[in-house]
Amino acid sequence: MTHSQIKERWARNESTQEWYDLLRLNLDADYFKNRTGVYAIWYTSPNAAPVIKIGKGDIGRKLKDDVSNPSIKDFSSRGTLKVSWVTLPVDKIDGVEAHLMKEYSPILSSNTSAEPISINSITK
Numbered sequence: 001m002t003h004s005q006i007k008e009r010w011a012r013n014e015s016t017q018e019w020y021d022l023l024r025l026n027l028d029a030d031y032f033k034n035r036t037g038v039y040a041i042w043y044t045s046p047n048a049a050p051v052i053k054i055g056k057g058d059i060g061r062k063l064k065d066d067v068s069n070p071s072i073k074d075f076s077s078r079g080t081l082k083v084s085w086v087t088l089p090v091d092k093i094d095g096v097e098a099h100l101m102k103e104y105s106p107i108l109s110s111n112t113s114a115e116p117i118s119i120n121s122i123t124k
Helices: 059-067 070-077 090-104
Strands: 036-043 051-058 081-087
Touching: 036 059, 036 070, 036 090, 051 059, 051 070, 051 090, 059 070, 059 081, 070 081
Parallel strands: none
Antiparallel strands: 036 051, 036 081
16 A cells, blocks of 8 residues: 655744754643654764654653653763654554654664555654
């Protein structure tokens, strides 16, 4: 089954147009209540921005788990941890996650058997 590319706006700080700093993000904000989709965590460095993790599900709850996870938090010694996400219908989440796993090859990865659903890159 072929899907056309999903075009979504990746979340950024509205006032600065910068990516969100994961460790400074208020994950208890009402904004995150019942917000599901996919997200990416990476760290900034002078030469690259390696993706640490692609996640999915309840974005606020999952990011809270990630902030307290030493396997992720330890990367903050290499650069600022950044995060962005897109809200998606539940039936698209697994496929978009599969696509992003393939596109970004995150450092901490998990296996997925879902058929990839293309989405615009995080940089766009």
